[in-house]
């Protein structure tokens with residue numbers, strides 16, 4: 359996979375060359391290039407932003423600078439604005455992504471889909487974001503454009519969000535992880551449940567013991583214990599995820615556990631049992 363990152367702080371991404379991401383680049387599985395948006399400016403101040411039309415606080419990133427950069431990276435011929443809505447220009451399998459706190463949430467499902475594309479170009483906005491016509495224009499040129507937020511909080515710019523998306527996407531590329539099974543077992547793949555807790559040796563540490571069942575050597579008991587713990591933790595911490603389970607895919611023991619946790623499991627998805635209020 360080829361990844362291009364455009365930012366006014368390209369050095370932020372220097373640490374992409376360490377650890378597993380560094381190895382993937384050495385092995386040729388991944389090719390990451392960073393670009394400084396200011397390289398596409400022409401004025402002495404290398405300005406990339408301007409005041410918002412309609413008023414308001416902060417600054418908005420100028421469309422002309424972004425377009426000069428993206429036309430070059432995506433090999434889209436520059437247009438004057440009259441020939442909109444034509445053929446796809448970029449090579450197939452390229453996705454252009456803009457981090458945006460006001461966009462839909464990035465998810466494991468999106469990461470999985472993106473792990474199969476040939477090339478991703480990330481455009482990191484700063485200040486109050488990029489002029490809204492930029493993503494609109496490239497979508498109009500036939501490019502696959504997406505905008506994502508990574509959570510309901512505000513960052514100073516898109517760089518941290520892009521870093522998080524790159525980690526989530528690239529670890530799903532076949533051959534990236536040493537042990538592909540560790541992907542299958544994790545939270546958010548398969549059943550949408552939080553993972554059970556993990557322990558290593560020693561069995562007792564500072565007076566705290568590992569649950570006895572985990573040292574019993576009885577694999578089916580261990581599996582059941584972990585599954586019940588995953589159901590209990592998810593019910594308590596992320597009940598919204600329990601509501602997305604398919605009751606038909608739950609085994610008898612799952613149902614018993616969920617009923618014990620206050621769920622009703624006879625419709626398509628589990629539903630919280632209404633608590634009876636004494637009057």
Ligand code: 6GU
Pocket residue numbers: 456457458459506507508509510511512513514515516519
């Ligand atoms: Cl994608 N950008 C910024 N600036 N803040 C965020 C975000 C993105 N996702 C969550 N907060």
